[in-house]
Amino acid sequence: MKTKIVYFLGLQLLIFxxxxxxxxxxxxxxxxxxxxxxxxxxxxxxxxxxxxxxGFFDFFTESTRKVFTPKHFKKDASEMRLPSEIFSFPHKPIIALGLSSLFCMCIALFVYYS
Structure with a gap:
């Protein structure tokens, strides 16, 4: 909980x-x-x-590698990682931090227009 508050306050400092x-x-x-x-x-x-x-782009990436890779690089292309394996860090805290900033924007606009 403390780290979320620290990230939020750091983001507000960055905004200012x-x-x-x-x-x-x-x-x-x-x-x-x-x-x-x-x-x-x-x-x-x-x-x-x-x-x-x-994993939304995994099928597209895999099929593109199969179609456009030359025959002598097929083994190397099959060993390459998929996008879902590369981006494996948690996304929920990032989304929550961005939405909290947008929520503060909504409060500021509500105060401004009232």
């Missing part, structure tokens, strides 16, 4: 640093914009690791 670098001033709109960008990128990365680790 990026706000000062890009915009030069801080207000709710700049916070909402930057937290959307950062949270969206992290959530996208987490979703891509989920799709790749789930």
């Amino acid at each position: 640093i990026l706000i000062f670098i890009v915009y030069g001033k801080i207000n709710l709109v700049t916070y909402a914009n930057m937290s959307f960008y950062v949270g969206g990128i992290i959530t996208f990365f987490g979703m891509m690791t989920y799709v790749l680790s789930g």
